[in-house]
Amino acid sequence: MRTEELINKYSDRLTENDMDALSIILKNKNIIGSLNSKEISDFVYTSPAGLTRLAKKLNFNGFTEFKYFLKNDVEKSKDIAPNHMEILVNDMNDTLKLMKQTNLRPLVTAIHDANRVYVYGTGWGEKRAAELLARNFLAYDKPLFLIPSYTELLWVLNDITENDLLFIISFSGENKNLVKSLKKIRLKNVPYISITPLSNNTLSSSATYNLYYSNTNLNISDVPGTEYNYFSPLELVADALFRYYMDTYSK
Structure with a gap:
């Protein structure tokens, strides 16, 4: 399952602040794996405890597990040719939501x-x-x-x-x-x-x-x-x- 699909699956558990944090995380998946929890929490305007709560809403035991999932998602996506029209539609829809x-x-x-x-x-x-x-x-x-x-x-x-x-x-x-x-x-x-x-x-x-x-x-x-x-x-x-x-x- 891709990260976006996971978020959609548990969207009823997520607040607007959760979605804002996840939007930043999704746009920066490639670098998240190299950052520690404090650096990531500063990056998405929350706290390490907030990251843990967010990960649990997505059915992970903690943020470390979610971070490992993100890293695997990035590796898998490298083998998938991007659909540039879909990227444009997603960016426009995400901007309208913002x-x-x-x-x-x-x-x-x-x-x-x-x-x-x-x-x-x-x-x-x-x-x-x-x-x-x-x-x-x-x-x-x-x-x-x-x-x-x-x-x-x-x-x-x-x-x-x-x-x-x-x-x-x-x-x-x-x-x-x-x-x-x-x-x-x-x-x-x-x-x-x-x-x-x-x-x-x-x-x-x-x-x-x-x-x-x-x-x-x-x-x-x-x-x-x-x-x-x-x-x-x-x-x-x-x-x-x-x-x-x-x-x-x-x-």
Whole structure:
């Protein structure tokens, strides 16, 4: 039995927090086996005791047994050719679930009430999502100011105030320049919305508001260190947030 099938089998025992933790574990199955219980619990925002309770809900004696099951699942999956269309559907469905679990009212209220709203994306895919956000909100008479690069982000941080709002979209949430900028953002008490994949990262851990999406890296190349990240679920988050804004602030 695959891990996903096991979760479905015992889904009636699982809380939303359990599902959030399992979502992170599933996306990082390849590295879970190399981490100890404390490292894993920090990674999924719970405690070692919480991991044990979660494992028992899945009918294991403890988390060590669950971890061994995960390791075997990873080994078995290496022999199975991935279905990339199925991966896309799963990522989109998981992202919709994450959006539905998020209380979006405070986010759209912050957007509506802010004097100025800025949007910064760290890379190509993130900038596309930023442009989509700006385009959608422009149609609703709520202009969002696109920040084209890190240099311009530094300019904005000189003048931004606690009455403004900043979107930061990042794949890793660990960009070195970005982490430095977060210190200035916190010092100025500027509220910001982070949009990242569902993971434990510096950007989301200190954000005022968080939005997450599900993302599965595609193993296209055998060259070590080569990543192929695709951003359809991220753009789904941008679209869904705007639609919720429209539902909340109907013209």
